[in-house]
Amino acid sequence: MTNSHLKKITIDELAVGMFVHAIADQQGNLSVKTQGRVTKPSVIDGLRRKGVKSLVIDLSKQIEDESKAPAPEPAPEEDKKTVSFEQEIGKANTLHKQGKHLQKTLLRAVQKGLPFDEQIPREFTQSMVGSIDRNPDALMCLTKIREKDEYLLEHSLNVAILLANFGKSVGMSIQAVEELALAGFLHDLGKIKIPDDILHKPGRLTDEEMDVMRDHVKYGVETLEKEGIDKSLIRTVSEHHERLDGKGYPAGKSGEKISQEGRMIAIADVYDALTADRVYKAGMPSQKALQILLKDSPHKYDHDLLQKFIKCMGIYPVGTLVKLTNERVGMVMEQNSDAPLKPIVRMFYSTRGNHYLEPKDLDLNSSTTVRIEKPVVASEYKLDTKQFFERSVLNIV
16 A cells, blocks of 8 residues: 555444545445545444445544534525526436436335445435535425326435425534435335335225335335445434324334434425325325424424424425416416515416416516415316426426
């Protein structure tokens, strides 16, 4: 080893603060490509579970003690955007497509009982959090553009996006936001093992079918444990159906026994499920979904966290379809922080003539005659919002 900064050590010598340059010796079939600083003991545990025996560390990048450790990144200022929606939407759209493809790849691996490289979804969620940091409206808008036959792929991706925005808005560190988003991205992998006739059943599940459905959490947790995923992340995944009153599953945890991350993923998971279009039903408007969550708090959901979730989402989240008092339907393109009931709306459909219009932006905060009448869903007017979005927002002809 010619570089004097590099040193080979055993896994038992690895400590928090050290910088892993490479894996020197590993047993087992699971590939480890991680390079970076060890930030917590659970990282060491994860490497040990993956069969790592010895590593090469870079002494020049080592942090000797906590007093020399870099300070946590300050929480971003609320609503701070470093680029415009127009600048970010193309990158966000590419990320969204990549996320769906990656989700499909992971589900296929779980279905076949094959291992997967944790670093791939981890790097993806890091890129996703980067987009949220630049301008959250872009990816948040894409959570509204649904494909009815791709719910399983889109749901986990959308929950990850919602959690990235949620975590950022409550002041979590960038590392904590990335872990939370990754938990959201991986939280429903176990559903691939649930029979399709139960998973996609349009009506209410019987008690026996519900018992089968509940097993998706167990299957997901078992999969992540086999991959040596961080225990705190697995805990978050395991708690996405737990409820504060103890009536959730699989463990029936209650109150303080449920972590903050578990409470956050529960809110994001239900919100996305309620607003999603399915083959057998249309999703509901955001406002109605939030009303349901509010009705079920604080006995099921953390009331304080739910209030913060509602604040970060806004009254009319970007991508929401609204009917205006001028008999136009439009999509919310930007929120006015000083006037939450008066966003910027891109009008594209006439409810009077039942036909599409040349898209036109209207800042409701500057209008004295037009206001939002109500939020709507695309199925009410048989709208093809995906086509509108591609042509009028992404500028794809």
